[in-house]
Amino acid sequence: MKTSNHIVIMAGGIGSRFWPISTSDCPKQFIDVLGCGKSLLQLTLERFGNMFPKENVWIVTSAAYADMVMEQLPDVPKENILLEPCRRNTAPCIAYAAWKIKKKDPNANMVVTPSDHFVQDVTEFRRVIESSLKFVSDSDAILTLGIKPTRPETGYGYIEAVLGTSSLANKEVYRVDSFKEKPDIDVAKAYIARNNFYWNSGIFIWNVQTIVNAFRVYQSPIANIFESILPVMYTEQEQSVIDEKFPDCRNISVDYAILERAEEVFVFPVDFGWSDLGTWMSLYDRSPRDLNGNSMIGCNVEFSDSHNCIVHAKENKRIVLIGINDCIVAEHDGNLLVCKMSEEGRIKEFTDK
């Protein structure tokens, strides 16, 4: 029997570090952050090309965002949009999708991905995903993609691989030694000085049986909740039962809940030009710039004696910067931010205040 492949896109985040472009009413994944005419959510699905039939695409999001998902991804069946009644981090989100898929397709493989990241080399990305799906369909491995680090970034978690332990089934895949929390700068420098530390991308690949079993072993309260919901899945009662029981799930990431505890965890080191677009600086790094280092997204800015600025303001008729250096200028829906690039860590203090 040929196993079928499913993709689960997690689209419930609120993107608080990208105010005012991203707001809780319309977070980053629904926004054309890159100024290319498509939202990050749309780009996320496009990235997979024709690897998945549309009925195997699942979006997990908040009820408040259901209309935006349907509008932006009209080809995804409405019943494939899973609505969380509240935010409980990634473990309950993934469990919901896993039980749902398993009921329909008990031997399915799943790719789980955030909805708001950037990938430059889509061809390489697809090769990695296909190779990963093949790997997990032949094993009970939990596989995560690890980004080869390019700088001592303190904003990401790291994955330590056991080199020399590549799987027989896939020479590119290594056993994971441990997951590391966001390090300070000295620790980050030590990590990247070695060649077996990777950024945790939040992209996971596994067979649905593997992840469901892992939940049963390591997060039995969550597993029990979804076992109890299973009978009503694909019925008219599903949403009301989810609304009732989902809030009882523990608020925990899948990294903490499962990956750090499970045995058969592997990492696929990849290098396809990735960014979580978690900060304005990371967007600036990924954006085309003029000779003075200025980047404009979705707008036409006149720069005079200005350098190394990023301007994101799609609704403005005209923008002029004179004598401005190293600044973020962003406007959306009547909200205006002018921020020194080095101070962007403070932006989240002002989000949806």
Add this chain to the structure above:
Amino acid sequence: MKTSNHIVIMAGGIGSRFWPISTSDCPKQFIDVLGCGKSLLQLTLERFGNMFPKENVWIVTSAAYADMVMEQLPDVPKENILLEPCRRNTAPCIAYAAWKIKKKDPNANMVVTPSDHFVQDVTEFRRVIESSLKFVSDSDAILTLGIKPTRPETGYGYIEAVLGTSSLANKEVYRVDSFKEKPDIDVAKAYIARNNFYWNSGIFIWNVQTIVNAFRVYQSPIANIFESILPVMYTEQEQSVIDEKFPDCRNISVDYAILERAEEVFVFPVDFGWSDLGTWMSLYDRSPRDLNGNSMIGCNVEFSDSHNCIVHAKENKRIVLIGINDCIVAEHDGNLLVCKMSEEGRIKEFTDK
């Protein structure tokens, strides 16, 4: 016979240094630049209190601005709004008003004022105007208000008074020795080191016979044009004849055309807290500021580690500045400016481009 007093407000300027708040579609004088709920034009008329009956108030402006004037000054009779078909600087503008008033009221006194300046001490302003009107009604003097300078400003013209020559009729008024063009900084410092140099305010007071005669002597081509228009003034033909003949007027300021040439020119040194609001810096100087030197006009800005900024953005819901110093942030009608205060001289390069 009691002479009557008239006020002529010149409201045809385009305020190019205040982009994007001021545009040629809606220049500075029609904008609530100070964030007080009233335009500079409205404040200009209010400044005179009840000194003039409304039928003695005259607005000279461009045809394009007629509707805005009527909307902002509904009490001024529509027929008192004089429409220039093109911009010809202040001399033709003043001549038009002078001939018009003279036909109706041959012995009138006139106060001529720009429409986009700021005056702090309105009580002192009114005292000066009343004293000035009394002075010119008893003489054939051309009187200009000279602002006592507070700094070596290079953006204004200066008036050199002959001290010890105060008029017998008004001890506060001095004969003018010469008008000086905008000086460089060293010359400006030399001017203010003496005590007989004043900023040229552009506010003039004279009897209508005096100014009409001065035009006849010193600017006979302009005088001839308005003599030829005189028969149709206050008739239905007036506007079409103005539209035909006004463009033939020389493009010249009243300072060059008359004041620098006439004999009986006096200056009234005044100190009522004046600014021409000609630059963002001058507006910043006149605006209330918080402890960090930040000024917000028409908006509520959240400042974080930001200092000495001026923000003028009435249409925004929310504005956040983080780590920004010495900047102008201004938004109007979809146009956004972020400009280092020291570079504001470049703003006019971007006006209505």
